[in-house]
Amino acid sequence: MKGNAAIHRDFTVAQIDNRLYSAFIEHMGRAIYSGIYEPDHPTANADGFRKDVLELVRGLKIPAIRYPGGNFVSAYKWEDGIGPQAERPVRLDLAWRSKETNQVGINEFARWAKDADIEMMLAVNLGTRGIEEARNFVEYCNHPSGTYWSDLRRSHGVEDPYGVNMWCLGNEMDGPWQIGHMEAKEYGRLADETSKAVKAFGKGIETVVCGSSNDQMPTYPDWERQVLEECYENVEYISLHKYFGNSSRNSLNYFSKIEETGRYIQAIGGVIDYVKAKKRAKNDVYICFDEWNVWYHNREQDSKNWHEWDWPEAPALLEEDYNLEDAIFVGGLLNEFIRQSDRVKIACIAQLVNVIAPIRTKAGGSAWATSIYYPYQFASLYGRGTALNVAVDCPRYSEDAAQDVNYLDVAGVLAPDGKSITVFAINRSPDETMEFNLSLTGFENVQLIEHKVMGGDASEARIANTHDAPNRIVPRAGEKLGVVDGAVAGELPAFSYSLIRLSVA
Template sequence: MKGRASIHRDFSIAQIDDRLYSAFIEHMGRAIYSGIYEPDHPTANADGFRNEVLDLVRNLKIPAIRYPGGNFVSAYKWEDGVGPKEDRPVRLDLAWRSKETNQVGINEFARWAKDAEIEMMLAVNLGTRGIEEARNFVEYCNHPSGTYWSDLRRSHGVEDPYGVNMWCLGNEMDGPWQIGHMEAKEYGRLADETSKAVKAFGKGIETVVCGSSNDQMPTYPDWERQVLEECYENVDYISLHKYFGNNSRNSLNYFAKVEETGRYIQSIAGVIDYVKAKKRAKNDIYICFDEWNVWYHNREEDSKNWHSWDWPEAPALLEEDYNLEDAIFVGGLLNEFIRRSDRVKIACIAQLVNVIAPIRTERGGKAWATSIYYPYQFASLYGRGTALNVSVDCPRYDEAVAQDVNYLDVAAVLAPDGKSITVFAINRSPDEAMELDLALHGFDNLKLIDHQVMGGDSSLARVANTCAEPNKVTPRKGDRLAVGEGALKGELPAFSYSMIRLSVG
């Protein structure tokens, strides 16, 4: 199988916002408790956070993290998580039918985020609460001193404000499962007024309004239209959520869902443009794809459990053992975000630890990287800069979710200093290697810096990293590519993901 591609230095898509490689963590399952926070763990620091988990997180270079939810936020009282820990109430979390001890709240999480070198992106409760509580939360976090809420923060040992600039206006408010679910116009009005209140705290604050929970919702995409018609001039982003699976055990159909995601993004971009034109607005709104990941391995069984269990504390929930196939798919999805970086400015892998996550932990024991950790890490480290157009000519296939799908999936990013280019390449074929001929125009002195590859054998599609065997699916050094005559040539193994770095003049 042969695949030809072409890149030109001057043909770019957009400057990539670093926040395209952000993450999400929710008070759900073991994401917080025994995930990032376990005071009795041998590696716990003075604040109770697991240092070996922090190391894995730091190695991802995550720019921003969305917190504290998720469905959890729609009944959350942020005030429960501040002040002396012994005085904090234990609450029942209706979203995941579990107990919330509130031992981690905004101040603890802020210290963890600082240690992890991640900017916070906070969500406010617009399910059971509203403008007043959101305003108070922002004042607590962002105002220096001299007011009730800012001085309360200072009394809790935090003198300097956090200066949080990204605020999510609720979560999945289109979903009937959401506590406080609303109709589109009702939510749009509330989001508009809440955004104005939040932005009154100073310049630089950005807000994210809820779009559809997924592109299969019966109200999609009219939900986006109605919401934006109410709040377009006062918000900055609209959120998209989508989770993926391969219940049919058809790898090619699974990989084609990347194309389906591209259509989702394109459709919402069209809605944004329509509302902007209709309102004669001057501002632009971008997409915040703030929940995405693979979620299907344990989904049915987990759903039975959490709908029936008796309010446990930090139960194991949505703990997916990701395999090689999932890693290749996640690499493709990240490629699509790069190709759509003119519209998608923020994206958050959901979630970060234990709950459908690139990082897993054993309670009291080890932490390890799942298979999807690596393509996410490569994109975060080397996918920053300018997204370049890639012209691809290769064999194609048809599946249920999309037709004319390329076997060769390529995205390319020129580094901010212009001295290197990174190519993320996937051969989706289960059984045929891809003979690659990638022409690079407008670049001088091409040199291959690094080639890391995952996969190469579809018979290993279901192999996963586990606590007992944490290194079953990891990148290895590639040796089948070379540079010559202004092109990158060689072979991409079947069923593989590659990260290729080139120095350029």
């Protein structure tokens, strides 16, 4: 099988927003408690956060993180998580049928985010609460001093404001499962007024309005139209969510869902353009794909569990053992975000630790990287700069999720200094090596910096990293690619993901 690709220096897509490689963490399962926070753990720091987890998080160079939810936020009282920890109330979390101890609240999480060098992206409760509580939360976080909420923060030992600029206006408000679910116009109106109140605290604040929970919702895509018609001029982003699975064990159909995601982004881009034209608006609204990941391995059992268990604290929930196939899929989805970075400015892998996550932990024990950690890490480290338009010519296939799908999946990024190109290449074929050629126009002195490979054998598709075997699926040095006459030439193994870094002039 042959796969050809071409890049021209002058043919670009967009400047990539670094926040394309953001993350999400929710008060759910063991994401917080025994995930990032475990005061009795041997590696815990003075604030009770696990340093072994922090090390893995830092390795991802995450620009921003969405917190505290998720479904959790729609019944959350942020005030429960401030003040002396011993005096904080224990609440029942209706979203995940568990107990929330509130030992981690905004101030603890802010310290963790600072240690991890991550900017906070906070969500307000528009399910059971509204404008007043959102306004108070912003004042507590962002106002310097001299008011009730800012001085209360200072009394809690935080003199300087956090200066949080990204605020999410609720979560999945189109979903009937959501506490406080609303109709589109009702929610759009509330989001508009909340956004105006939040932005009254100063310049630089951006807001994210809820789009569809997924592209199979019966209200999609009219939900986006109705919501944006109410609030377009006062928001910067509309959120999209989508989770993926391969219950049929058909790898090619699974990989073709990336094309399905591309159509989702394009459709909402069209809705945004329609509303902008209808309202004669001058501002632009972009997409914040703030929940995405693979979620299916334990989904049925987890659903049964949380409907039956009796309000436990930090139960094991959505702890997926990601395999090689999932790593290749995640790499492909990140490629799609790069290719559509003119529309998608923020994207958050959901979630970060234990709950459908690139990082897993054992309570009292070790932390390890799942298979999806590595393509996410490569994209975050090397996918910043200018997205390049990559022309591809290769054999195609058709499946239920999409037709005429390329076996070769490629995204390219020119570094901010213009001195290197990173190519993320996937051979989706389960059994054929691909003869790969990448031509580069407008670049000189092309040299291979490194080639890393994951996969190469579809018979290993279901192998996963675990606590006892944390290094089954890791990148290795590639051996069959080189630069010949200014072009990249060689082989991409079957069923593989490759990181190809090139120096250029």
